[in-house]
Amino acid sequence: MPLLDVSKSSSHPSDDEQKIFQYIDHHQDTFVQSLSEWVAVESDSIQPHLRGNITEMVKIAANSLQALGATVELKNVSSQDEPYGQNLSLPPVILAELGKDTAKPTVCFYGHLDVMPAKKEDGWKTDPYTLTEMDGKLYGRGATDNKGPVLAWINAVGTFIALNMTLPVNVKFLLEGMEEAGSHGLEDLLKENEGFFSDVMYIVISDNIWLSNKKPALTYGTRGNAAFFVEVECCKKDLHSGSFGGIIHEAMFDLVALLDSLVDSSGRILIPGIYDDVANVTNEEMKLYAPIDFNFEEHKANIGVKEFLYKTKEDILLNLWRNPSLSIHGIEGAFSEPGIKTVIPSKVIGKFSIRQVPNMNLPTVESQVKEHLKRVFSKRNSPNKLTVSMQVAAKPWIANIKNLQYEAARRAIKTVFQQDPDMIRDGSTIPVARMFEDITKKSVMMFPIGAADDGEHSQNEKINRLNYINGAKVFASFLLEISKLHSGSNLMTTS
Numbered sequence: 001m002p003l004l005d006v007s008k009s010s011s012h013p014s015d016d017e018q019k020i021f022q023y024i025d026h027h028q029d030t031f032v033q034s035l036s037e038w039v040a041v042e043s044d045s046i047q048p049h050l051r052g053n054i055t056e057m058v059k060i061a062a063n064s065l066q067a068l069g070a071t072v073e074l075k076n077v078s079s080q081d082e083p084y085g086q087n088l089s090l091p092p093v094i095l096a097e098l099g100k101d102t103a104k105p106t107v108c109f110y111g112h113l114d115v116m117p118a119k120k121e122d123g124w125k126t127d128p129y130t131l132t133e134m135d136g137k138l139y140g141r142g143a144t145d146n147k148g149p150v151l152a153w154i155n156a157v158g159t160f161i162a163l164n165m166t167l168p169v170n171v172k173f174l175l176e177g178m179e180e181a182g183s184h185g186l187e188d189l190l191k192e193n194e195g196f197f198s199d200v201m202y203i204v205i206s207d208n209i210w211l212s213n214k215k216p217a218l219t220y221g222t223r224g225n226a227a228f229f230v231e232v233e234c235c236k237k238d239l240h241s242g243s244f245g246g247i248i249h250e251a252m253f254d255l256v257a258l259l260d261s262l263v264d265s266s267g268r269i270l271i272p273g274i275y276d277d278v279a280n281v282t283n284e285e286m287k288l289y290a291p292i293d294f295n296f297e298e299h300k301a302n303i304g305v306k307e308f309l310y311k312t313k314e315d316i317l318l319n320l321w322r323n324p325s326l327s328i329h330g331i332e333g334a335f336s337e338p339g340i341k342t343v344i345p346s347k348v349i350g351k352f353s354i355r356q357v358p359n360m361n362l363p364t365v366e367s368q369v370k371e372h373l374k375r376v377f378s379k380r381n382s383p384n385k386l387t388v389s390m391q392v393a394a395k396p397w398i399a400n401i402k403n404l405q406y407e408a409a410r411r412a413i414k415t416v417f418q419q420d421p422d423m424i425r426d427g428s429t430i431p432v433a434r435m436f437e438d439i440t441k442k443s444v445m446m447f448p449i450g451a452a453d454d455g456e457h458s459q460n461e462k463i464n465r466l467n468y469i470n471g472a473k474v475f476a477s478f479l480l481e482i483s484k485l486h487s488g489s490n491l492m493t494t495s
């Protein structure tokens with residue numbers, strides 16, 4: 001069984017790495033220009049009327065890969081987009097490959113080309129779809145989530161090609177356009193294309209952020225997500241609140257009470273049984289938290305809160321990474337524009353989600369939520385119509401950090417950033433992570449390049465120019481390290 005000879009891990013760039021890093025530095029403005037072109041496409045996967053933009057974005061990315069010499073296939077995802085219940089089709093998924101040398105390992109990179117909704121009026125300093133550089137920060141929707149990291153990977157691979165250097169590994173790409181909505185259709189696609197992964201050894205995802213603004217990290221776990229719609233309908237159309245207020249059971253009364261029954265002021269979820277299957281914390285696990293750098297003040301300042309729900313680093317990390325949490329996202333159908341509209345909405349849909357952790361079970365969570373809401377609703381003696389549905393069901397993911405690719409990534413980080421990464425989990429969800437593991441059985445690693453203050457899903461999302469450029473360097477170095485570890489020069493075998 002191969003073991004790592006850690007003594008051979010170095011932090012000094014090799015000759016090849018120096019050439020690559022120099023090329024990347026010299027071409028950084030071209031790389032920023034590509035990011036600007038990608039950010040300009042409003043490839044929002046949440047609003048159905050923008051679905052065409054995702055297909056446009058998929059074609060742009062496919063062209064970038066073809067320009068590298070990759071074989072690119074646009075795979076149609078067969079199923080319709082069910083949550084919308086209309087004839088809304090899903091955008092194609094890119095499967096691409098570059099290099100077929102059976103002597104080399106194959107690394108598959110996953111990324112997504114869709115973004116969360118953003119409007120200037122939400123409080124952006126700049127137009128979200130015009131990449132704008134200020135103080136070394138590149139602002140724009142998708143800059144860090146996830147267009148910047150996808151391009152950093154393409155730029156890393158493109159640098160080998162531009163320098164006429166042999167690619168150290170075979171590279172495959174899976175790029176989708178529905179991640180932010182819960183990766184609709186992707187599970188079927190993976191099952192239908194298992195052959196694509198047969199020669200893949202490592203799957204790399206770069207779709208999350210570091211725990212700190214400056215210190216790099218490698219991620220070995222993410223939470224899953226169960227997202228729900230709770231719909232209450234009281235009448236057939238919106239009503240004048242002066243003409244009807246006081247004589248009907250308003251849908252919003254019921255909905256606000258239902259949403260209020262979900263979580264208390266300390267963040268504890270009030271749905272009976274929800275914590276029953278959560279895995280117990282082990283001593284081994286607690287030991288992993290000790291060396292992690294977590295700066296309370298930096299974390300608070302990044303998001304502008306006065307205090308967190310928890311006071312210690314361990315409690316913060318436990319509740320972010322390995323305990324479930326419930327968030328209320330919004331109410332469709334309720335008036336939310338400036339000013340006051342004296343209306344009684346006829347139908348309102350509350351939207352909330354529960355981040356999932358080992359060993360929670362999605363069907364169990366679904367019935368716990370539905371039963372709880374029905375119970376609360378029945379106590380209100382309301383004649384209104386209640387409908388509860390689970391819209392997203394994504395399982396949590398946890399990796400084996402002893403896998404060789406974690407060592408390759410650690411070495412690459414050491415070379416580029418001159419420090420060891422924090423080994424972290426992440427509170428957010430990348431639905432494909434667990435799907436990959438379950439369907440392909442291949443090793444999955446998350447290799448973030450974005451900083452903690454990047455503002456994913458938020459106003460003024462950004463990626464630092466330095467992170468974007470160093471991202472390309474660290475990915476290139478990672479491919480070289482994978483190749484070195486496979487060549488045997490850094491492997492020892494047990495007798």
Ligand SMILES: C[C@H](N)C(=O)N[C@@H](Cc1c[nH]cn1)C(=O)O
Nearest residue numbers: 145180181182207225392428429
């Ligand atoms: C981490 C990734 N960049 C991301 O933002 N993922 C989304 C995926 C999701 C989960 N439910 C619905 N979409 C997230 O964690 O919110």
Ligand SMILES: [Zn+2]
Nearest residue numbers: 112145146207
């Ligand atoms: Zn993302």
Ligand SMILES: [Zn+2]
Nearest residue numbers: 145180456457
């Ligand atoms: Zn996201």
